[in-house]
Amino acid sequence: MSFNFKITHTSGSARRGEMQTPHGSVETPAFMPVGTQGAVKAVTHRDLDALGAQIMLSNTYHLYLRPGADRIARLGGLHKFIAWNKPILTDSGGYQVFSLAARRKVHEHGVTFRSHLDGSEHLLTPEIAVDVQAQLGSDVAMVLDECVEHPASHERARDSLALTLRWARRGREHFLKRYREPFSEASGEKGSRYLFSNPGQAQFGIIQGGTFPDLRAASVEGTAAIGFEAYAIGGLSVGEPIPLMYDITEQTAALLPADRPRYLMGVGTPVDLVESAARGIDLFDCVLPTRNARNGQLFTSQGRLNIKNAEFADDDRPLDPECGCYTCGHFSRAYLRHLFNANEMTSGTLNTLHNLHFYLDTMRRIREAIVFATLEELRQSYRRIFPSQPLNNND
């Protein structure tokens, strides 16, 4: 079973579709919970299953450093290692190299950096990013790109984009040559240098270009010319104004091949999901629902709620009376506030179950709204529920 994408309904720019992968299909628009180190923080896989998560994102940088991609390959690949049988998307490792690692230095060849764990020196190149993700055997691999700082000048963004395009070409060539040509050395057999490869793995290109429409257009043109299974929009939700993020998303999405999934990386708030799906985005990932949950910040049908607040100390109502999650079905705000204040681990678990339920339910509502052409009502409803400036994932 290999990668495929089929659009079943459209409504304006929005698309309802189905993304086929070697480990099953994903209804789009879809949100991918983030399992950084091969586990979504505070919840078990069976919880994710029950919540209706259809795909997980995992971070190559973290897994490469610990427990190591070689080890995961020897143990049969990431799906087997973490015992998650549904689709997995892995990033290239680049984002964490640029945000977490120490003493990084970008060359034409790639980027050298020191591990944030033990200071050991490593090299990441477009080819290595491909090889490592082949070892992991994810269903979707991302090509290595350069992440520019925000704000960046037009010149800086242009130069960075040029490098990203050269890296994209190298990454794609390496992917096709080593993992797609018949009788390649990476057939997945034990004993070969590359112990594991998911033969149906797809590779997504990444659109960069900062907040400059001309560079975004050039990025789409160059990246689509290389040709990937699908395309992601990177470099957004990094501090730019939200309306600008929506504008760039809208312009870029409109230029991308209509028959391929569009993935908006690292976005976003519930409003961002609805607004971006309306602009033609099919895939999302963000740490917001899980990280905020552990910090006591909850998303509800009545807006945001901070469980730390004293007003909830004697509140015996559920977080969200309209929510069908395990947490809302059983526990009061007073108890959840107590668990948070008492630093109980189940605080993180119960809050995460709720926030992920809210996010995955938002995606179900988006998909339904596309089918029934009610996306405009859903947008207005989410804008009413979350009237303030949407949270950025860097908050």
Place this chain on the structure above:
Amino acid sequence: MSFNFKITHTSGSARRGEMQTPHGSVETPAFMPVGTQGAVKAVTHRDLDALGAQIMLSNTYHLYLRPGADRIARLGGLHKFIAWNKPILTDSGGYQVFSLAARRKVHEHGVTFRSHLDGSEHLLTPEIAVDVQAQLGSDVAMVLDECVEHPASHERARDSLALTLRWARRGREHFLKRYREPFSEASGEKGSRYLFSNPGQAQFGIIQGGTFPDLRAASVEGTAAIGFEAYAIGGLSVGEPIPLMYDITEQTAALLPADRPRYLMGVGTPVDLVESAARGIDLFDCVLPTRNARNGQLFTSQGRLNIKNAEFADDDRPLDPECGCYTCGHFSRAYLRHLFNANEMTSGTLNTLHNLHFYLDTMRRIREAIVFATLEELRQSYRRIFPSQPLNNND
């Protein structure tokens, strides 16, 4: 529905029974997972349910300080507050006052101490321990006792026991007068000073006397003369040699009323459970399975296993091939080691699920062995599996 105890089978000194409480019955011998602050660390109530936990222990000291017994009473009692509908046993708070609180001072009247959370000053008396547990509305309340340091001289243990007996008398009188006499002010109606009371709550007395058989005998005599629904053996597993602990347990259990449950407080290892059940103990609690799980120490049918060990880095076998828990059914030692090393919260969850399953399964095996008169084989089997000096819960 009120408190009751029925022995259905015996085998030597061991008893298979059923303890009835206002929130359902408990098959004995039983192990009570510890939910210190109203939650068993790292697992949800539905996990506990699925594991077959029939009763939870919760700590009065912690709940009294945060979120406060008044608040829990206003919210309908501990069962409602934490949304756990099965039996709950609460301790008196004394043990934590003696082990956690600062600047404690024991008087005839009670003990003053400062909160380990905010330094605020509090007073705990036998009467207050009763009132606070009445507010919590647990199914079993423990009387306040003095916990002596180990080792203690005969004189010190004797004097402490005398105080514990005077406190026991006061605690029992208060319990009966305020919560058992008809038309008492604590009828559970809103508006009364005592907002909540579980009308079927039982009160257990506690046997002290250190490692001195004559004092243990005197403690049983004095405590049984006061008369409680059941009796606990306290002051063991505090650093004394294990064989001595078993001897004191055996002697003390033999003196206790045969028709009442016997609860061995804070014990112990899997071997301790089997050995003590064979000596006539019906109830256990211990933080060992949950705390050790979070530290990567696992109990298996092949002995103890430390998941941190490098030998498990590439081990794709389950923790315990004979175990039927969720963790063993899905995840490898290599993955569990990775989660532990990566400090992932699910490490604590998956390890706790396993250790609690092992403990609760041990209790099932003990109950079965009593029915089929095979307890001696079970003892020998557990001694083979865990040959070394058993872990103490202070390890």
